[in-house]
Structures are given as C-alpha cells and as structure tokens.
Amino acid sequence: MEGSMKTGIMGGTFNPIHNGHLILANTAYETLGLDKVLFLPSGTSYMKKHVLATQKRVAMVRLAIARYPQFELSLVEAFRQGNSYTSDTLSYLTKKNPDTCYFFIMGADALFQIEKWKNPKQIFSLAKIVCAVRDDYNLAELKKKGQQLQGLGANIIYLDMPKIKISSTDIRTKVNERRSIADDVPVEVADYIQRERLYYEKD
Ligand code: ATP
Ligand code: MG
Numbered sequence: 352m353e354g355s356m357k358t359g360i361m362g363g364t365f366n367p368i369h370n371g372h373l374i375l376a377n378t379a380y381e382t383l384g385l386d387k388v389l390f391l392p393s394g395t396s397y398m399k400k401h402v403l404a405t406q407k408r409v410a411m412v413r414l415a416i417a418r419y420p421q422f423e424l425s426l427v428e429a430f431r432q433g434n435s436y437t438s439d440t441l442s443y444l445t446k447k448n449p450d451t452c453y454f455f456i457m458g459a460d461a462l463f464q465i466e467k468w469k470n471p472k473q474i475f476s477l478a479k480i481v482c483a484v485r486d487d488y489n490l491a492e493l494k495k496k497g498q499q500l501q502g503l504g505a506n507i508i509y510l511d512m513p514k515i516k517i518s519s520t521d522i523r524t525k526v527n528e529r530r531s532i533a534d535d536v537p538v539e540v541a542d543y544i545q546r547e548r549l550y551y552e553k554d
Contacts, residue, residue: 359388371517389425414539438470441477453478459488526550
C-alpha cells in the first residue's frame, strides 16, 4: 500500500532478549525503511513450562529497547491466556490497523519451522516475512526454503547481514557457569539478570 505505515514485528520468547535480536530488528528497520519495530514477547505456552516468568522477560525487553526510539514493546501476546498463535496476533493487528503493512522479522531457524505453525497461509497473507541467516543455515539454504514457502503464498525478504552467534540458550548456560555475558546483552539486561539472580540455578 502506498503511503501506509510500515511496521516490523519481532516476536520471541526473549529468555533473555539479546544483542542478536536488537541487531536483527535494527537491520530490518534500516534496510526496509520501517517506521518502527514492535517487540512481542510470547506468553507462557503449555509447551514451554520451564520458561522464565513473563513479567521478567517483559522487564528485560523494556530495559533493552529503552534507548531505541524506533523500537516499541507490545504486550499483545505476553499476557494473553493460553497459547498465542502468530496468525491470531496478525489478524488482530491488521484488523486494528488496516492501513499498516506488517513485516514479520525472524531468524533462519524460525523460517524452517513456520510451516508447522498454526495457519501458515494466513500468516503469509497478512505479513511479509523478513529473514536473516543463523547458525546452521546459510543464505543459499534460506532462499531454497523460501522458494518452497512461496508456493504457500509467502513473500520473503532476505536481510543481507552476517551471522550473529548469540542465543538465549547460550546466555542461560553462560550465566549458570558464571561466565560473562557482557558481549551478548545490553548492560541494563546483564545488571537485571544479576540483580534478580536469573539462570543461576539449573531447573
Ligand atoms: P533460545 O535459544 O531460547 O531459543 P533465541 O536466541 O533463539 O532463544 P528467541 O526468543 O527464541 O531467541 O528468538 C526470537 C526470534 O529471533 C527468532 O525468530 C529467532 O530466529 C531470532 N533470533 C534470535 N537470535 C538470533 C540471531 N543471533 N541471529 C538471527 N536471528 C536470531
Ligand atoms: Mg529460539
């Protein structure tokens, strides 16, 4: 749509949020000329019982994005009862803001999972997919997967950015082993993790 708002959506568990998320969102923001990027922390689904309390994951997202005026926290999924599905979230957002063009931002691992999500065709009809390389997947593999998903109506934009070797899983392990996460998360998030003694014990 010409002249409409362009909003990025960065969904995640954010357990915890890290520099990989921030760089990915900002690369999408700059490359695609987005008006803003919404950070959508997930709620607690039945499938992920061991995830840290939503309140604390949300608090860390808030701390991490505070210095970026182009990033905004959205609690659309965080405190919803039961499981949250991206297709439902996008339906809700597009009904609320019919003039906004949504760009759903993700890493390669998510692109390889998306067919198993609820209503992938609906997701593809409501948002463009913005994808970056990650871990085991290079750009060629990503594009091959993307071509297959085009058959389901996906419109995919590939971000030209180097791999960022950061994951929440590694961060939780590092904290548990008393190693530094100073290179992985904003200082406000590292301080919060220490203050709240998150991830110190294996559960
Ligand atoms: P976990 O290790 O707990 O799965 P994570 O680091 O994968 O955590 P998520 O909250 O699961 O973080 O990811 C949210 C979104 O951000 C996903 O689409 C994921 O692919 C993407 N993402 C996370 N880290 C990176 C990264 N380093 N590079 C590119 N994309 C990333
Ligand atoms: Mg993940």
